[in-house]
Amino acid sequence: MIPYVRSLWYMAAWAEEVPSGSFLTRKVLDQPWLIMRLEDGSFTMLADRCPHRFAPLSRGRREGDSVFCGYHGLGFNALGKCVHNPFGTMMPPGAKVATYPILERHSALWFWPGDKEKADPELIPDFSFVEGPAVHQRAHLTMQANYELVTDNLMDLSHAEFLHDKTFGVNGALFVGRHAVRVDDTGAVWNNWDMDASTPPDWAKLLLAGDEKVDQWLHMRWHAPASMALFIGMAHSNSERTRLVVPPMCNPHIITPETSRSSHYFYTSEPGEEAAELARRVFVEEDEPMLEAVQEALGDGDLWSANPVSLPSDAGAIRARRELMKLRGLEVD
DSSP states (O other), X not given: OOOOOOSSOEEEEEGGGXXXXXXXXXXXXXXXXXXXXXXXXXXXXXXXXXXXXXXXXXXXXXXXXXXXXXXXXXXXXXXSBEEEOTTOSXXXXXXXXXXXXXXXXXXXXXXXOSOGGGOOGGGSOOOGGGGSSSOOEEEEEEESSOHHXXXXXXXXXXXXXXXXXXXXXXXXXXXXXXXXEEEXXXXXXXXXXXXXXXXXXXXXXXXXXXXXXXXXXXXXXXXXXXXXXXXXXXXXXXXXXXXXXSOOEEEEEEEEEEETTEEEEEEEEOSSHHHHHHHHIIIIIIIHHHHHHHHHHHTTSOTGGGOOOOOGGGHHHHXXXXXXXXXXXXXXX
């Protein structure tokens, strides 16, 4: 299995997913974890595995900021230290639970699986748009595909013309647009499509006069390991993008490995059931079956070992993969 890069921030959950007074269980990077909101409002992330007989701590109970194993009663505090032994006052040697640094930023919980001394919060990508001014409806799902395959899908939006032709297609505008890939000074990879004087999507024609053309843009930003943000805009042609047809949109698409063959997908949609249903249709009914089929075709093999054909539209996805390979190489060295 290809190793995960450890010295990075990964998203564990939306903060609102963690229930007060209890805990959230979530498998990430092939291991089960338990996440608690502490009484002071901060968070802790403990391995969901008692060191005594390896029972899941989530099968126990929480008291204050401690969790007690439901098998033999050992209690652990928010730092993973054993603080209660029902069989005596001495704490068993080695009775501790692994922890990851975890903190809340932009309504999300981020964890650092590498060297704790290097866990700099300033390295968390900027997703401040999730908190306003537009209202975002936060959501999470799990896809049965490797996180890099999900990233490939998002970093090559040309698939929208085929897979999402009834939901998210742009009426062939991508084929006449300008495509550019760049890396900014934060290390983010940008995969940008700019489609000037293009035919608008069918839904937008209702907002326009006659056969009016529009300038459209789809800009996807990637930070390692798989934290992406999509910036969408549409303006009347020849207005230098000042006369917007609709307000610009920003959406997070943040992927965290659950296992080597499954991924957590964190995203937002506009408020309301209709918007939530559209997002579900795009991700669950259109993206997921295709990505699962690709995963099944690859099995446990790596994409590169299968010798894939590359298209010009793959440039952004390939660049993101190469950047991740560099980071992985630095940790191996």
